[in-house]
Amino acid sequence: xxxxxxxxxxxxxxxxxxxxxxxxxxxxxxxxxxxxxxxxxxxxxxxxxxxxxxxxxxxxxxxxxxxxxxxxxxxxxxxxxxxxxxxxxxxxxxxxxxxxxxxxxxxxxx
Amino acid sequence: xxxxxxxxxxxxxxxxxxxxxxxxxxxxxxxxxxxxxxxxxxxxxxxxxxxxxxxxxxxxxxxxxxxxxxxxxxxxxxxxxxxxxxxxxxxxxxxxxxxxxxxxxxxxxxxxx
Numbered sequence: 300x301x302x303x304x305x306x307x308x309x310x311x312x313x314x315x316x317x318x319x320x321x322x323x324x325x326x327x328x329x330x331x332x333x334x335x336x337x338x339x340x341x342x343x344x345x346x347x348x349x350x351x352x353x354x355x356x357x358x359x360x361x362x363x364x365x366x367x368x369x370x371x372x373x374x375x376x377x378x379x380x381x382x383x384x385x386x387x388x389x390x391x392x393x394x395x396x397x398x399x400x401x402x403x404x405x406x407x408x409x
Numbered sequence: 410x411x412x413x414x415x416x417x418x419x420x421x422x423x424x425x426x427x428x429x430x431x432x433x434x435x436x437x438x439x440x441x442x443x444x445x446x447x448x449x450x451x452x453x454x455x456x457x458x459x460x461x462x463x464x465x466x467x468x469x470x471x472x473x474x475x476x477x478x479x480x481x482x483x484x485x486x487x488x489x490x491x492x493x494x495x496x497x498x499x500x501x502x503x504x505x506x507x508x509x510x511x512x513x514x515x516x517x518x519x520x521x522x
Binding site for chain 1: 512
């Protein structure tokens with residue numbers, strides 16, 4: 300079954316540390332996305348990619364990097380984690396008519 | 410640029426009430442429109458989509474009609490249940506848009522038994 304799988308499901312990180320969130324899709328979609336979700340803010344787009352080895356900035360890219368080494372994999376990297384980056388992160392893959400989310404990664408920065 | 414506007418941020422209803430969540434869009438092309446639902450602790454999942462003017466999408470008692478004239482795709486349900494409590498997102502996919510997919514800010518629905 301086609302799916303978007305995120306890992307880890309939850310993580311506790313220390314301030315200033317490096318965090319990598321991973322996403323793998325089996326949908327064969329060209330587009331992949333990273334969102335963060337905070338209470339009261341809905342989904343906010345961080346980075347996206349429409350082809351391997353290329354990433355684009357979304358609406359709130361500051362403090363985040365992204366990597367798309369293959370069509371199936373898309374990572375979100377926090378080089379220096381900060382308290383304000385505590386949130387739930389969702390990965391998604393999509394086309395014009397189909398869009399699938401992962402189950403989310405709950406990140407707590409302490 | 411492309412965008413989706415949901416008017417209501419939070420809605421509280423009693424069971425069996427009628428639900429309307431308003432969604433208006435702006436797009437350069439002829440987009441496909443979507444409603445997604447997100448239950449607590451889960452990722453958003455597709456409720457239904459519509460891709461042409463006057464097309465009605467529906468699922469689980471929810472429905473919305475694509476209206477190109479008013480650029481709207483309002484979500485409606487005749488009689489809500491407590492299990493419908495969730496966050497609802499309107500979205501569009503525009504082949505002419507760079508990001509390809511755009512979401513509204515979401516509407517949190519609470520149904521009181």
